[in-house]
Amino acid sequence: MENFDPATLKFDDRGLLPAIAQQHDTGEVLMLAWMNAEAVAKTLETGRVTYWSRSRASFWIKGETSGHTQKLVDMRIDCDRDCILVMVDQEGAACHTNRRSCFYTSVTDGEVELLKPMA
């Protein structure tokens, strides 16, 4: 065991790394967004998953406006320390299309199919 310092992660030239959100109990991959070191720290401090919005250039506390919050259950770092997996408890839809997961487009045998929203 050692103390964790977000500054020891490897960020890209924009100061960001990709963060995958996974529903902790079902295993469903919900979305991918980006974090800077401060977003990682805020996520750990508050227990509410906080990204960095590239389009708005500001912190994005997931669900702050929609109510579709992500409660942090566990944070995992990959072997290269340049990617994060947040195990979360997702309230409602993670996707802005009101689907549970952003990954609803399936490509099979060269054809695109939109998966139906979960019940």
Next chain:
Amino acid sequence: MENFDPATLKFDDRGLLPAIAQQHDTGEVLMLAWMNAEAVAKTLETGRVTYWSRSRASFWIKGETSGHTQKLVDMRIDCDRDCILVMVDQEGAACHTNRRSCFYTSVTDGEVELLKPMA
């Protein structure tokens, strides 16, 4: 249903997008790597997950040297079309540390813990 053209995905200024690999039946998130449009096309054509290695600047057919291949089961695109989720059947370890998943470092209450490899 429509035909899928990898060029319609949104790649970053390096021509890459992040690709998450998830074991299709257990839901375990195995790794994150990068693909360019041609790697996406190769993955779909061959059924073997193929990334673009940023460090080697070459295609990386997962498992080509290690034997730890990833067979494509389903490819999912996210709502912004700038990230891919590959549902795979992973042979052996996905991680170069010989662990099943690259996400073996857990951060809880500010402390770092290395998760044990799966049996």
